[in-house]
Amino acid sequence: MAYRIGYMVGSLATGSINRILSKALLKVAPDDLEFTEIEIGNLPLYNYDYDSDYPAEGRALKEAIESSDGILLVSPEYNRSIPGALKNAIDWGSRPWGANSFARKPTGVVGASIGAIGTAVAQSQLRSVLSFLDAPQLNSPEVYINFDPEVFGEDGEIHNDSTKEFLTHYMNEYCAFVQRVLDVNAAGHI
Numbered sequence: 198m199a200y201r202i203g204y205m206v207g208s209l210a211t212g213s214i215n216r217i218l219s220k221a222l223l224k225v226a227p228d229d230l231e232f233t234e235i236e237i238g239n240l241p242l243y244n245y246d247y248d249s250d251y252p253a254e255g256r257a258l259k260e261a262i263e264s265s266d267g268i269l270l271v272s273p274e275y276n277r278s279i280p281g282a283l284k285n286a287i288d289w290g291s292r293p294w295g296a297n298s299f300a301r302k303p304t305g306v307v308g309a310s311i312g313a314i315g316t317a318v319a320q321s322q323l324r325s326v327l328s329f330l331d332a333p334q335l336n337s338p339e340v341y342i343n344f345d346p347e348v349f350g351e352d353g354e355i356h357n358d359s360t361k362e363f364l365t366h367y368m369n370e371y372c373a374f375v376q377r378v379l380d381v382n383a384a385g386h387i
């Protein structure tokens with residue numbers, strides 16, 4: 198069975214290494230996963246004045262999350278935290294109150310940085326936010342990429358066998374996790 202995965206890239210930069218990582222992950226993902234990017238760069242800055250009349254961009258974001266079987270967040274770390282564009286998108290998806298689009302969505306969190314800890318601090322904060330939003334997350338394996346342009350080609354090809362094997366393993370585990378959470382959701386209890 199195919200699962201629809203909506204992925205968000207937490208960077209708006211044209212040369213984003215996280216966009217490259219997202220391409221690499223899509224290349225090694227099992228055929229059971231079908232990917233659609235969920236745009237985050239077109240959203241206004243959220244505030245609750247919008248709750249009574251969500252703009253088209255906000256509605257489109259919520260519909261994209263809700264029509265996905267699983268969510269994958271591929272994000273840089275900015276100042277040891279979640280990039281503002283991604284946090285803004287999550288805030289849009291979480292509201293209006295009582296209509297949180299992330300609830301019970303199986304979620305994966307990965308990231309690449311030019312620093313040695315590979316977005317570990319931002320990922321930890323993202324996990325806190327997703328926990329609050331009742332979005333179950335794949336806990337292990339974790340993906341902290343210290344980006345090396347010799348390992349990743351611009352189109353997402355992976356030139357290092359062990360990195361390719363590891364990311365393939367991650368995507369297989371993510372697929373199995375999505376299936377498990379959907380089974381639990383369908384059963385209506387844990």
Ligand code: FNR
Nearest residue numbers: 208210212213214215273274275276277310311312
């Ligand atoms: C960074 N960078 C960064 N790296 C890191 O490992 N930890 C950090 O806290 C930060 N902080 C930070 C803040 C801001 C505002 C910028 C622009 C950058 C460096 C970051 O890893 C590098 O720019 C990556 O290329 C960002 O990923 P994208 O945007 O290329 O996908």
